[in-house]
Amino acid sequence: MLDIKRIRNDFEATKERLGTRGVAAEELDHLKALDENRRELIQKSEHLKKHRNEVSADIAEKKRNKEDAQDAIAAMKKVGAEIKAIDADLELLEEQVNAVAAGLPNLPHPSIPVGADxxxxxxxxxxxxxxxxxxxxxxxxxxxxxxxxxxxxxxxxxxxxxxxxxxxxxxxxxxxxxxxxxxxxxxxxxxxxxxxxxxxxxxxxxxxxxxxxxxxxxxxxxxxxxxxxxxxxxxxxxxxxxxxxxxxxxxxxxxxxxxxxxxxxxxxxxxxxxxxxxxxxxxxxxxxxxxxxxxxxxxxxxxxxxxxxxxxxxxxxxxxxxxxxxxxxxxxxxxxxxxxxxxxxxxxxxxxxxxxxxxxxxxxxxxxxxxxxxxxxxxxxxxxxxxxxxxxxxxxxxxxxxxxxxxxxxxxxxxxxxxxxxxxxx
RNA sequence: GGAGAAUUGUCCGAGUGGCUUAAGGAGCACGCUUGGAAAGCGUGUAUACGGUUUUCCGUAUCGAGGGUUCGAAUCCCUCAUUCUCCUCCA
The missing domain is CATH 3.30.930.10 (Bira Bifunctional Protein; Domain 2)
Incomplete structure (x- = not known):
């Protein structure tokens, strides 16, 4: 498995080197797009989770003080559903990223001859x-x-x-x-x-x-x-x-x-x-x-x-x-x-x-x-x-x-x- | 193959739904103390991902994976591993 961060940060060079091993350029372009998509979803999901954690702490506080927390609970129910939906998409996307990434061969060492066979x-x-x-x-x-x-x-x-x-x-x-x-x-x-x-x-x-x-x-x-x-x-x-x-x-x-x-x-x-x-x-x-x-x-x-x-x-x-x-x-x-x-x-x-x-x-x-x-x-x-x-x-x-x-x-x-x-x- | 018990951080170990952001102890690192050491005291002590960047912030992780719930180390299901007993066997 190649380091996805390395592919991201050194994209063109990686693409070229993998090209010498017969990896199509489109495959890496595809991976890049999936990865960007994935990170976007991670941020969305994590923001919502942060929100949920904060509100859950409030709910706990209210419960301890025997106060009513119904509104917050109802709101979090929605947030929970939203997180679930995003995480489901994310999982699918991660599978795709992994499927492409796991199929990429190792980067060739610079000392080895370049050739098809x-x-x-x-x-x-x-x-x-x-x-x-x-x-x-x-x-x-x-x-x-x-x-x-x-x-x-x-x-x-x-x-x-x-x-x-x-x-x-x-x-x-x-x-x-x-x-x-x-x-x-x-x-x-x-x-x-x-x-x-x-x-x-x-x-x-x-x-x-x-x-x-x-x-x-x-x-x-x-x-x-x-x-x-x-x-x-x-x-x-x-x-x-x-x-x-x-x-x-x-x-x-x-x-x-x-x-x-x-x-x-x-x-x-x-x-x-x-x-x-x-x-x-x-x-x-x-x-x-x-x-x-x-x-x-x-x-x-x-x-x-x-x-x-x-x-x-x-x-x-x-x-x-x-x-x-x-x-x-x-x-x-x-x-x-x-x-x-x-x-x-x-x-x-x-x-x-x-x-x-x-x-x-x-x-x-x-x-x-x-x-x-x-x-x-x-x-x-x-x-x-x-x-x-x-x-x-x-x-x-x-x-x-x-x-x-x-x-x-x-x-x-x-x-x-x-x-x-x-x-x-x- | 059958029955039962267990699995928490580097290690030991507490924790049966929300003041746990995983108690407490040991170890390790650094500092204070000391003539030096020990003891004592203080501070720190994981990994992955994302955002930021030489600092931080966030999310996740209590055997693994699912589920219930506003919220799970804690409740439910499946699986793995370890131990004990039975069965079988080299």
Missing amino acids: EESNIEVRKWGKPTEFDFEPQPHWDLGTSLGILDFERGAKVARSRFLFYRGLGARLERALYNFMLDLHITEHDYEEIIPPYLANDDALYGTGQFPKFKEDVFQIKNQPLTLIPTAEVPLTNFYQNEILEEKDLPKYFTALSPSFRSEAGSAGRDTRGLIRLHQFNKVEMVKFAKPEDSYDELEKMTNNAEDILQKLGLPYRVILLSTGDTGFAAAKTYDLEVWIPAQNTYREISSCSNTEDFQARRAMIRYRKESDGKVDYLHTLNGSGLAVGRTVAALMENYQQKDGSIKIPEVLVPYMGGVKEIRRT
């Missing part, structure tokens, strides 16, 4: 070189199926397409990876380990920005006000929903493994095979609560934390700075990490690290009390994947495949695999 993204850096093979590398779904460690057919049978069973060393590999990731974050990167709820209510989803605009992207529980989380960012960020933190306690770092459930509406036909695009996948998430002045340093650190995992696993990747048009709804600035996927001969997103500044904090009412003057202000929230586990399995299988279709296990994972050094057909 991913064409304008910038490659910031690259680590490693695309893996070279002296044979034709297989896609991970073929490797996984022939090794008997990934079973997509039965996943579709039991749930539907885009679900799978991991079996045997496949399941173990997934578990090894997320344990490795969590251990790294809690021992070397100072995150606190969390196990969050995997269902969240509407307030939480509103807080992080999924609701009201992106309801189609999630699975909601029938007859319950609960939704399967599309990312652990939702419960982790909302951990401090409606709370005021002390400045000395910032920054706070949380990490959690969770399944992520996504309906993938509108992506029919894209990445239909393999582990790249599923309705349910595991992800280790990182979330930070930071002071505004530190949040961009924290974003760099968080991105490095995610990179650290890829480096230790020896997976080649590049870091992409997203353009205004490609940046997600809640984010002011986002780095994507893209890992090399040999069979597709391309880099694919495996992590996304964002600073949402006070956009989510404003929605979820997460604030902190400043040491200097004791005043309360919104803090900044950040989130990043560290990493998407399923896609890491895919990248690892493809980059570490050997000519005979077996898969080598990287050094750092061997202890997590109980000493297993490679996965081969038995």
Whole structure:
């Protein structure tokens, strides 16, 4: 949520910046008109309420003195009705203001490239070189199926397409990876380990920005006000929903493994095979609560934390700075990490690290009390994947495949695999 | 799932329709007092929105949302959470 006062006071500049994210100018003009209307009604209503409070005090006084107050009561009856009518209009208007305001994306950070889509993204850096093979590398779904460690057919049978069973060393590999990731974050990167709820209510989803605009992207529980989380960012960020933190306690770092459930509406036909695009996948998430002045340093650190995992696993990747048009709804600035996927001969997103500044904090009412003057202000929230586990399995299988279709296990994972050094057909 | 109790400010806690503008206490901040400290005394101590602007003024907020009333912390309804007991269960 953007600050309505900021939109009001810096109207033209805000309009222009949101324009780079595809927000129509008319939408802001509409918002401005609604806001002016709203403030007018607030003043009307509050004047009447002031009047009512004063007269009510008089009535109380008269009653105590056993005097007659019928005239005043009759007059206030009318005023009461008037207030009710104005407040009803006001409520309607506020709903409209909120509906427009809640649908506006975050303001893009000045450092990010302006552009309509991913064409304008910038490659910031690259680590490693695309893996070279002296044979034709297989896609991970073929490797996984022939090794008997990934079973997509039965996943579709039991749930539907885009679900799978991991079996045997496949399941173990997934578990090894997320344990490795969590251990790294809690021992070397100072995150606190969390196990969050995997269902969240509407307030939480509103807080992080999924609701009201992106309801189609999630699975909601029938007859319950609960939704399967599309990312652990939702419960982790909302951990401090409606709370005021002390400045000395910032920054706070949380990490959690969770399944992520996504309906993938509108992506029919894209990445239909393999582990790249599923309705349910595991992800280790990182979330930070930071002071505004530190949040961009924290974003760099968080991105490095995610990179650290890829480096230790020896997976080649590049870091992409997203353009205004490609940046997600809640984010002011986002780095994507893209890992090399040999069979597709391309880099694919495996992590996304964002600073949402006070956009989510404003929605979820997460604030902190400043040491200097004791005043309360919104803090900044950040989130990043560290990493998407399923896609890491895919990248690892493809980059570490050997000519005979077996898969080598990287050094750092061997202890997590109980000493297993490679996965081969038995 | 069933029965009962509770939810008031940073914390404790009073408050069953109007002298409550939420008593009282604790904590915290500042000041007075002191050689210094403690005690004591005094002053202050929320958030949001609107108006004004570097001061103020107003409105709202007593778990959340509705209702009754000229007027609600207080009465009514719905919901949430917590606790106790029963039931069930990993």
